[in-house]
Amino acid sequence: MKILKLLVFVLIFSAKSFASSAGDAAVGVATSIGIGAALSSTAASGLYPGEAEYWLDPQLKTTSKLTEQCGMLLESKVYQNGPWAMILVIGRNNSGQNILLKSNTATVKYDNSTTRYFDLDLHAPTVVNDGVYLYLPYKIHQKSDFNGAQLMEMSIPTISVGKACDVKINYVKNPEYKDAELYYNETFTTGIHIGSHSLSGSLKDLTENGIGYTFKLDLSVFGSSRHGMYLELISSSTEEASSFKSANPTIDGDQWSHTMTGIGYQHRKDINNQSNMYLRVGSHLGTMRYGKYSSGPSVSSSYVGLSGEFRFNAQFANIERGLWGGKYFYHFGADVHYVPRIEFGGIDYSGTSQIILLGVSVGM
Amino acid sequence: MKKLSLFVIFALLSSCLSPALKRDPPNIYYQIDKVDHLLLTNSQMFIQRPLIHDDKTNSNEITFRLMYRKTDGPVTQVDTQKSEFKFNGSIKSPDCQNIQLGDSGKIECKIILSPEEVLKLGKSDLIGELAIPLAGGAKWITSSIFIRNEDLK
Numbered sequence: 001m002k003i004l005k006l007l008v009f010v011l012i013f014s015a016k017s018f019a020s021s022a023g024d025a026a027v028g029v030a031t032s033i034g035i036g037a038a039l040s041s042t043a044a045s046g047l048y049p050g051e052a053e054y055w056l057d058p059q060l061k062t063t064s065k066l067t068e069q070c071g072m073l074l075e076s077k078v079y080q081n082g083p084w085a086m087i088l089v090i091g092r093n094n095s096g097q098n099i100l101l102k103s104n105t106a107t108v109k110y111d112n113s114t115t116r117y118f119d120l121d122l123h124a125p126t127v128v129n130d131g132v133y134l135y136l137p138y139k140i141h142q143k144s145d146f147n148g149a150q151l152m153e154m155s156i157p158t159i160s161v162g163k164a165c166d167v168k169i170n171y172v173k174n175p176e177y178k179d180a181e182l183y184y185n186e187t188f189t190t191g192i193h194i195g196s197h198s199l200s201g202s203l204k205d206l207t208e209n210g211i212g213y214t215f216k217l218d219l220s221v222f223g224s225s226r227h228g229m230y231l232e233l234i235s236s237s238t239e240e241a242s243s244f245k246s247a248n249p250t251i252d253g254d255q256w257s258h259t260m261t262g263i264g265y266q267h268r269k270d271i272n273n274q275s276n277m278y279l280r281v282g283s284h285l286g287t288m289r290y291g292k293y294s295s296g297p298s299v300s301s302s303y304v305g306l307s308g309e310f311r312f313n314a315q316f317a318n319i320e321r322g323l324w325g326g327k328y329f330y331h332f333g334a335d336v337h338y339v340p341r342i343e344f345g346g347i348d349y350s351g352t353s354q355i356i357l358l359g360v361s362v363g364m
Numbered sequence: 365m366k367k368l369s370l371f372v373i374f375a376l377l378s379s380c381l382s383p384a385l386k387r388d389p390p391n392i393y394y395q396i397d398k399v400d401h402l403l404l405t406n407s408q409m410f411i412q413r414p415l416i417h418d419d420k421t422n423s424n425e426i427t428f429r430l431m432y433r434k435t436d437g438p439v440t441q442v443d444t445q446k447s448e449f450k451f452n453g454s455i456k457s458p459d460c461q462n463i464q465l466g467d468s469g470k471i472e473c474k475i476i477l478s479p480e481e482v483l484k485l486g487k488s489d490l491i492g493e494l495a496i497p498l499a500g501g502a503k504w505i506t507s508s509i510f511i512r513n514e515d516l517k
Binding site for chain 2: 057059060061062064065066067068073074075077090091092094133
């Protein structure tokens with residue numbers, strides 16, 4: 001989880017430190033191009049984090065702050081995406097000597113009495129050589145920390161020109177910011193679900209009673225707070241129709257199974273900071289099968305169908321730091337999967353599969 | 365039905381990916397500099413796509429954005445009216461606006477490249493320099509510009 005968390009953060013924010021150990025001009029040029037390319041590549045991504053409106057200067061339309069402190073020319077910006085916010089510090093060592101940035105003890109302090117270290121998983125002391133550019137994203141644990149804050153002060157301890165020196169960067173809340181709740185939206189979620197399904201239409205004739213149990217795994221990624229995509233794997237099974245069994249005595253076992261691999265669009269609607277809803281529409285590749293999974297003769301047929309889902313998610317745990325860090329939900333879901341046509345024994349079947357699911361998921 | 369389903373998948377993927385594809389600003393050469401107590405950065409340069417193509421005149425309007433902040437020292441003013449954009453042996457006068465708020469500010473400059481100027485660039489990426497004089501004209505603040513050629517053509 002820790003590695004995944006780091007990887008996700010690195011991917012989204014291009015969290016590369018460009019502070020280089022070499023101090024020559026060529027490295028400085030290459031580094032500044034690298035920073036430009038990283039800024040550009042993050043901007044080109046659909047997961048591009050926008051500047052945090054909460055701290056935006058309403059007239060300059062930016063969170064950019066320029067400062068010269070501790071021998072460095074620095075620019076900082078506050079970004080947010082999904083559950084995270086970060087302060088991106090970029091700049092250049094202009095002191096004539098190497099500078100030690102003690103990023104592992106950097107803090108962010110709010111006027112609502114909250115003081116936090118940045119995510120220690122991601123930061124370590126860094127030496128910035130003279131003339132070299134630096135590019136450091138400082139991850140704030142949750143953007144909901146901003147709630148109620150009017151002032152934010154970032155502090156980065158350094159050893160510059162042989163002396164201790166703290167870089168201080170201050171932000172004031174955007175007076176035009178509407179005081180809506182800052183939702184801590186997850187960017188990635190993965191869930192496991194169990195439930196039951198029922199078949200309708202002529203599909204019902206494929207099984208004995210049209211009702212069985214279902215297991216589902218899914219993965220979601222949100223490019224913005226509302227819009228995203230999902231991948232899902234669904235497996236349902238029940239007793240096969242007795243008519244099919246008598247007509248196919250060589251088929252071993254009496255199980256009918258249905259697997260679906262789906263992909264599609266999902267819309268997230270926040271209800272409050274503890275719960276939300278997903279609406280999903282998409283398509284799936286399905287396979288229905290008669291016979292034992294493990295061995296023996298079987299009959300199967302495939303199709304491409306359409307899917308729709310409603311899901312309600314209620315948070316039961318929110319672990320901010322560490323190996324199991326993430327936002328945990330119970331959820332209730334209702335799916336409908338349309339099967340336009342599937343053939344067994346020369347007969348076409350069609351209909352829908354309705355699924356009711358309960359599950360748990362983790363988001364980060 | 366299979367075709368319809370595949371079309372639905374394609375449409376969904378396109379709708380999700382198209383915003384990302386539309387937000388594809390060019391690379392920038394990041395700079396932060398200090399001239400006469402004035403800190404300057406070009407990180408605002410291409411936060412949004414800088415090009416607007418005019419189909420009627422076949423010209424390209426490009427917007428460059430720079431941030432600055434005064435540090436301690438004598439008052440320094442920028443003279444955006446005399447700004448210059450130098451590229452490929454040519455000099456153009458950009459249309460610049462200076463939005464100043466206390467010690468900080470944002471300079472936004474627009475230039476228009478004619479079809480001939482785009483042709484003159486050939487297969488090169490546009491590499492140029494935006495130069496803005498400080499009041500008095502003795503010193504200039506400058507910032508490098510780089511735009512992918514495919515954005516212009």
